Amino acid sequence: MGLLALADKTTAILRRDLLTAIRYRSSFLINVGGAAVELAAFYYLAHAVGPTFHPDGVEYFPFLVVGTGFYTFLVMGIHSFVQTIQEAQSSGTLEILLTTSTPAPTLVFLSAMSSFAASAAQFLFYVGAGLLLYRDAVPAPNLVGCFIIFLLSLAIAVALGIIAAAVQLSIQRGSAVLWLLGSGTWFMTGTLFPVTTLPKPLQAISALIPITHSLDAMRLALLQGVSLTALGREISILLLCAGTLLPASLLTFAYSLKSAKRHGTLSFY
């Protein structure tokens, strides 16, 4: 598929999702308002904890905002893959979408990217507002480092999302994967507090979760402005995870799709 065709399909999917979002008027406004309320809650939580708490050497509010914002972005991104399949199954569009000339993985990927864009906008809102409030406490960020970590984390989230979408196709309950990610990793990846607070065995498990390294690296680059060399270890780990998970996820999805076509369960939900 050529780049122009891909851009055309991406535009079509973004347009569809934007039109659908703005036509659910109330929901659109509630989502925007919800993000602002959440940010205010973090601000007052940081105040309640007090100014002496400096996890990983940074103020608690920026720590919290970057941790929660980036974690939410990644998990929502993963969720968007399952949501894409779920919505297509329940709206009855999945089968007909799969009869179009666009390959299924491309369709799922582009549809999820549209939701990813919304999550990215929310993340930028969090970080932008957070850094604006605490600009004196944060040194110059390493933007190149941030970008590299963002891309690698995105690749990992896409891979995990495709695996979750494959589970959704197979057992119609991709949300089981999300539950595992959401509740299991939430407190072990250093979203709200540093991982070093956890007992040693949990720290060992935490180190095996790619999102832990994404959050660590993003905080280092964004809040402490450390160099690319200092980020080397985290970048290598993220690169390894992305390189392993992406091909594995595509194989899993292809298998699930074939299996659903064989068993006639594509439209089940």
Place this chain on the structure above:
Amino acid sequence: MDSVVFESVSKSFRHRPALFNWIGKEKTGETCALSEISLRIPCASVIALLGPNGSGKTTLLKLIATILLPDAGRILIDGSDTRFASPVVRQRVGFAMASERSFFPRLTARENLDFFAALEDVPRSQRKIRISQVLEDVDLLNAADTLVMKFSSGMYQRLAIARALLKQPTILLLDEPSRSLDPESAIQGRSLIRRLRSTGTTILLATHNLEEAASVADSVIVLRDGRVIATQKLVSSNAEGLSSLYREGKPEPEPILEIA
């Protein structure tokens, strides 16, 4: 060359039992949807698939559209095997499903078609004209800018046909296209089928409407319990003759049915 070839195709659906099935007693076992189907359908013909509910008509169409894969045998679409060349097959096959739930309800008819046209690789320069053309073909031009969630069943049905025509398919699959149509729209649908046939499109039409089958089809295939029980080339548009064929069927002596 034949447009569609079925070679000993079988398809079954497994009913996996629920956990603790003694609580709800869900049906288990297997349903045979199609059994050893062999067919050759020539280009530019209209074939009506007749048969009661559950006889395998929709399964047969879904196998052609690559939504399902056969358990045994193979299906060739213009020479391409649906198992190994599904991208090529999908480019050639247009499918108007019977389900109303296959559109984005908060988009207008035109926006829905524009979305599907992009996925079908319809060139941007031709998209606007082609969308208007297919909307006109199904008499929905006046409702083009209405949200589809406000459509009636018949309008959904016509929009599904319009969507299937977007890619200008060489093979068109119509699953009960006149199910919710008023008589005038049904007549218009039939003339559209005849027109498409004259331009070289092969059309497979699953229907319960014998009158419709008799008026547009070149041949009929009668399915029952996943088996072809009769085939017949139509020489007149009289539905009376089809009625007995539908009820009683005729066993086929040949494993491969040549419909020409």
